[in-house]
Amino acid sequence: METLNIGNISLTWLDGGVTHMDGGAMFGVVPKPLWSRKYPVNDKNQIELRTDPILIRKNGLNILVDAGIGSGKFSEKQKRNYGVTQESNLKQSLAGLGLTCEDIHIVAMTHLHFDHACGLTEYHGDELVSVFPNARIIASATEWNEMRHPNIRSKNTYWKENWEAVKDQVNTFDHAHQLTEGITMHHTGGHSDGHSVIVLEDEGETAVHFADLMPTNAHKNPLWVLAYDDYPMTSIPQKQKWQAFAEEKDAWLIFYHDAIYRAVKWGEDGEITAFVKREGK
Numbered sequence: 001m002e003t004l005n006i007g008n009i010s011l012t013w014l015d016g017g018v019t020h021m022d023g024g025a026m027f028g029v030v031p032k033p034l035w036s037r038k039y040p041v042n043d044k045n046q047i048e049l050r051t052d053p054i055l056i057r058k059n060g061l062n063i064l065v066d067a068g069i070g071s072g073k074f075s076e077k078q079k080r081n082y083g084v085t086q087e088s089n090l091k092q093s094l095a096g097l098g099l100t101c102e103d104i105h106i107v108a109m110t111h112l113h114f115d116h117a118c119g120l121t122e123y124h125g126d127e128l129v130s131v132f133p134n135a136r137i138i139a140s141a142t143e144w145n146e147m148r149h150p151n152i153r154s155k156n157t158y159w160k161e162n163w164e165a166v167k168d169q170v171n172t173f174d175h176a177h178q179l180t181e182g183i184t185m186h187h188t189g190g191h192s193d194g195h196s197v198i199v200l201e202d203e204g205e206t207a208v209h210f211a212d213l214m215p216t217n218a219h220k221n222p223l224w225v226l227a228y229d230d231y232p233m234t235s236i237p238q239k240q241k242w243q244a245f246a247e248e249k250d251a252w253l254i255f256y257h258d259a260i261y262r263a264v265k266w267g268e269d270g271e272i273t274a275f276v277k278r279e280g281k
Contacts, residue, residue, distance in 0.1 A: 001093060002262045003275050004252065007202025009182060011254065012055045013262050013278070014093035016068020019115055020046035020083025025227040026215070033238070038218035039257075046083050048259040049215065050278070051115050053090065055097070056200070059180050062099065063106045065209060066120030066256055073161065074118075088119050090131075104132045106179055108212035109139040112147040116256070117162040128165040138179065140187040141172035143194020153230065154192070188213060188237030188242070191226065197242055206251035207263070213239050215257040217264050217272070232270045257266060 004011045023045050027035040032045075041047050054065040068088040078084070094100060110117065120137065121128045139147075150158040162172075177185045184201045188195050191212040198209040212228075213235055214220065222239040225232045246253060247266075252274075254263045260281045266275040 001096065002063050002276050004207070004254070004263050005202045006205045006207045006252065007182070009056060009058045009200050009202045009207075011200075011207070011263075012057075012097065014053050014055055014064075014068070015089040016050070016052045016066075017070070017084065017088040018086045018259075019049050019051060019069065020044075021049055021087065021262040023047045025274050027219075028225050028227045028229070028232070035218060035224070038215050041214055044083075047216075047226040049115075049257040050259050051088075052256060053119070053259060054254065055094075055099075056183065058183065058202070061105045061180055062103050063108055063179055063183065064132070064135070065103050065108050066110055066116040066211075067107060069115055070077045070118035070120075070122060071124055073121075075170070082115070090119060102134050104135045106134055107135045107137045108179055108185055108198060109137060109143070109196075110185075110198065110256075111143050111164065111192045112139060112210075113192065114159050114161065114162065115157075117147075118159070120162055121165045121274065128161055130166045130168075130169060136171050137166055137169045138171050138173070138177060138185065140185075140194040140196050141174055143192060143196070144170055144172045146192065146194055146219070166246070168258060188234070191229045193230060197238075199245075202247075205254060206246070206249035207254050208242055208243060208246045209249050209254045209256070210239070211256060213242070214253065214255075216255060217253075217258055217261050220266065220270070242264070 024216045040205045051069045056063040071087040145157045185196045200207040225235045252263045262276040267273040
């Protein structure tokens with residue numbers, strides 16, 4: 001498991017599963033000859049997208065960023081459609097750190113699309129139960145509202161199986177929410193109306209988790225937004241805003257979906273100057 005320290009904040013990437021999504025959809029209107037230079041693509045025009053939660057530890061708290069795709073939640077058809085070649089091994093990852101799901105204090109949900117939220121619940125027989133029974137689940141109020149009342153476009157990604165069993169654990173915020181000193185969620189919209197980024201700051205060091213505003217390192221260009229973005233003209237200025245913040249702070253950018261890099265820093269020329277690579281990549 002890869003790790004990164006931001007001052008006294010420790011980050012560890014867990015194994016939340018993997019999907020393979022259409023590359024064209026993941027890069028929107030960007031022509032394939034451009035994006036395929038920056039991110040590998042298979043013969044089905046799919047790109048590998050990890051769904052790996054990040055365990056953040058500070059001040060005695062165990063904070064999980066998003067929840068992975070879970071296990072036992074997909075039909076065979078869904079596995080084919082979403083290119084799921086491996087389901088979550090989150091419990092095994094936590095066990096390797098001497099933790100269980102009961103030890104998670106907070107689950108910070110950048111948004112509640114199925115590839116981030118399926119890991120919140122699991123089947124015990126025919127009943128869905130919470131995977132993290134002792135945790136507060138934090139999401140923006142806008143995202144929580146749409147999760148429960150999806151529209152004709154979003155109903156395919158907001159699943160009742162992922163929220164009904166945990167509704168009593170959910171806490172919401174409007175604009176920003178401090179998870180603990182130095183770790184704050186900020187509502188951005190864009191990818192979804194309730195999407196959030198997470199900023200980590202400690203001892204003069206900074207990291208920004210762009211979540212699905214920048215799902216991989218190849219999405220650095222502010223104009224390279226997803227066809228899956230519900231509000232792309234919100235995504236663009238939000239990417240610009242938080243990229244400017246990251247540049248000013250010489251911040252790490254950390255990823256949930258990237259199959260190659262866990263975290264990167266970019267120099268003034270746009271080249272990667274520091275990185276944490278996924279094991280085996």
